[in-house]
Amino acid sequence: MKRLMCLFASVVLMLGSGQALASVLSFKFQDKIQNDGVGTIDLFSPALKEKVSNGATLEAFRRDNNGALVFSVSLNEPNDGSENSESQGVAIESVELRLIYATETVVITDLSTVTYSLLLKKGNTNRALYSTIVGDSQSNRTSSDILSEMNGSSFDGTLRVPVARDLTDLMGATFTVRFLVVDRKLTDPEAFYDFAGADEEIALLSSADATYLDALAPGRALAPLTLNASGEALVNWTYYPSNDGYYVASYEDLFPKQGDYDFNDLVVAYRVAMDTNANSEVSRITGSGYLVARGAAYNHDWRLRIALPTWASGLATYNFYEASSLTPKLGFPKQQWVSGELDLLLAENIAGEFSDGSSTYVNTFHEQAVVEGPRFDFSVVFDLPVPFADIEEAPFDPYLYVYDTEYEVHLMGKSPVLGYSRNAQNSLTVFKDENNYPFALVIPDDFAPPLAAVDMGLAYPDYLEYVLSGGAQKTDWFRRPVVERVKNVPFKNW
Template sequence: MKTSILACALLIASTSGYAVESIMFKDTINKGVGEIDLFAPHSSSYFKDRLTGAMLEEYKQQNSNALVFAVDVNEAANGTEKASTQGVTVESAVLTFDMGSEVVTCNIFTTNTGAMLAKAGTTTRQEYYTLIGATGSSHITPSTDSDIFGSDFGGTMRMPIDESSCTGSNFDLSNAQSATLSIRFLEVNESLGDPEAFYDFSNGPEDLAILTANDVSYLEYAQPGVDEAPLVIAQSQVVEPVDSWLFYPTSDSFFVVSYEDQYPNLGDYDFNDLLVGYRVGFGFKNNEQSGELEVVSIITTGYMIARGANYDHDWYLHIPINESVSGSLTMNLFKEDSVEQVNGFPVTTEVNDALDVKVLANSKTLMHLSNQAFVNTLADVEKIKGKKFSFTFNLDTPFPASALGQPPYDPYLHVLNTGQEIHLPGKTTRIASSANFGDTSNFKDENNYPYALIFPDDFYPPLEGVDIGDAYSDYLNYTQSPDQTNETWYMAPDTNKTKNIGKAFWKW
């Protein structure tokens, strides 16, 4: 895709004769510190000449009175860092413009990601802006003239140029005789492990580029490395340092829970009324006095996958613990394919007695399509991504690992239209006001059919109105008499009767 003739005309810098494109700078961020001359492009840049104030003004105008920079995050693999997801923490960033009559400085910046981190020499965490990237994040811009085309540039940093963000009074960058960006990464306390080890700076040098509005859009849509970072983001809200983490089912897989919401009636039994993927992580510390492993924090991450119901629901996750617990819980809910949270989030609440969390409220509001009753369960309707969630529970007092209940724990549905709770077989109701509080049915019908099931994360739900026994031919045999010959029934879907929506799609 090429820029239109009209757009090109608007992008011509008055003193250069070049169309403004994203430019990589000559100076780099080395050992966490960078002094970047904004008039000096890299020798390999498509733009060979010296940049000017007039060109900086063009970048500013395109990006709503801000300069936006991209960083090629280039870090050694510490903690959970790897080629496909790497991070650094920005401690400070200052723009300095010599306008001739005055010097203007701007020190307000934002990035698309943030984390609670402890600075080197401390164990107290506070919030910082972070930059996340990945190796090999190529072809992230439509313009072959851009310096970030085919590059590894990742995280973006926005710095507004206005009276509320800068000193001085002259914000027309066309008047700038020189321009410098001073940037410093935070030295984190790596001894704490993740998330600090993920967001350290250890390798480098990092290249830096200034972006056109077009490339800002493409780069922030691509978000290289961010798709693998939710776990790290959730960990970053953990207050107490941990010695080790343990995740169920694993650190890179999910339980998928699926419901039939007509309980106590069987309904169409297509098991697609709500699908949610989730994983649970436990942060442990070694109690040196008792020698016991103790849980100090719990994190959960997951996604809405599909909703094939006329009913509305709230979705809860109860993590059984064989003793009373208390602490602070932070709930995050992210917009589809975005690091931006839904309005009103994050939310922090106090927990007492039991860890029983309403994670998703009003499923129909959270996941819907215009003019469609169902999402990701119809054969002839395109798939959409659902919202991502995470929560972090910081315990007031650790408890022994032996007090933990067994995975997949107790994910349950509260059907708002009927008031009924729906749990996995063998679980008990939790909400005193629910229509079936105290239910002893074991959440199976008279034929032993359950209303909630747990699957691996590549389970394909039946299409709308297709009985799960028709979509998976071995399901009925397994339900009636489970054994080793039919326990993998969910691995053989009828592709004409199921929706192809595995983890490769819904885990964004």
């Protein structure tokens, strides 16, 4: 009997005079947010035709949510960039709730969400705080109300629009949502909060379902730079490129000569995480990675540099491990003081550390068995927290020092930093050739390096167009290799 009374209470809302308002059971709309990131939703058009939505319906939801309409989006983002099935998100640039009465039209543009992030809108130069919706790929989520369309659904975060006036006499209503277009050339948090999936469903929530989803917080624990409306951190860790992904740094070590341009002279996988406090300040940076492949006669050091404010200081601790070992090599851990920048020598004298026993070439020949590479990790604890916005953006500055030539090899746009290298004295401080070809790349971790002596353009036919367009065209060139010309190295399973 108590269960029946609870269900009855959840579907009928009474005015003070005793007049019954419409049922308050969460439901989906027929219209969707399109894959261009914009959707105008007719609030009088439920997805199920047997449902009825009108002014009385919306007023019931407004009263149930204490003077607001609360929506939810079923995220349908691909496992691309830093998103994955466990955590994905979008940012909201604007909303417009248009309320059409017989004699006037009222437009409301205020909104609030549980989560926010500092993001760079495409075309802008500075990050700003934007509302976000975070979720995952669960498709059978249990609702707080079994009669609600949320029960067994895949809906994620909530979006709240305050409405101060009665909606009973509405003639019509629309809700327009515009997702933020971020600069997709950047990594997290922009890479996470972009949108690139199929159409997104949207639903109107009862207070019970809104409270349930807010408490469930799907995907939030793994989302990067998750803040509240005041810019305070809700999730401490921000991962680069993601909590389960890696950057892959690949090098051509004959710089400034192009050489065979097979980009497998050294291949390194790395990830970084930042621990943020309630003021969006970073108190600690950690990282780890593997040596993936080595197709060179030359010897190298591999370093990771992250620029910091000049006043920043702290203590870094780092380790190097032989393949499959859980115990650091003799002489580790090592420590160094950090001041103004983080520049760690994470893999030293690699020719002596990474081989297959009979060759200096490792994981670069077709017939060669895959050899597990050594790994490294590091942790930096700052003396004083460093503002997140003042730390160099990912993928940072992963670079190579080549013993045989005494040159550094960096990503395009970076500069040599070692006092003992020959780059500055020989005026070799630009890391691309006259045709705009780079000597170092950072690529997502589904990249398979070319086989030894196979030009990158032959292994990846779209690479040429990518380079000649200055990175504007064929940005996903690395997803379409000629399979017989590359070496798949499953380092994520090591």
